Amino acid sequence: MKYLKWFLVGLVLLPQKALAIEANELPGWDILTRGTVSEIIARTITWILGIAGAIAVAYLVYGGIVYITAAGNEDKAKVGKGVIIHAIIGLVIIALAILIIWWLKRALWGVGAPGIPT
Secondary structure, three states, rough: OOOHHHHHHHHHHOOOOOOOHHHHHHOOOOOOOOOOOOHHHHHHHHHHHHHHHHHHHHHHHHHHHHHOOOOOHHHHHHHHHHHHHHHHHHHHHHHHHHHHHHHHHHHHHHHOOOOOOO
């Protein structure tokens, strides 16, 4: 206990280095500042689809937890199955949207366009 007290006092009394970072130094935060309008729109849609995919995966996990914890309750198991099915449908739609956008990028800007895997 004695050492903990001195450790905490030392943390408070010792000068702390500021860990500030500007937003323009963070990778990916310049989404709206470079490129043409169509590239900015494509990048923004890609970000939105990535966030939607993360939400769909979280929804899938939630459905799995509801299904597993149903404990013989058929209504709760039915709800869990429905959530899982809807999450899988959402993931398929998101994957198809990403493929369509990838195809449109290749069709509009060609193979060597920036940010497009070949």
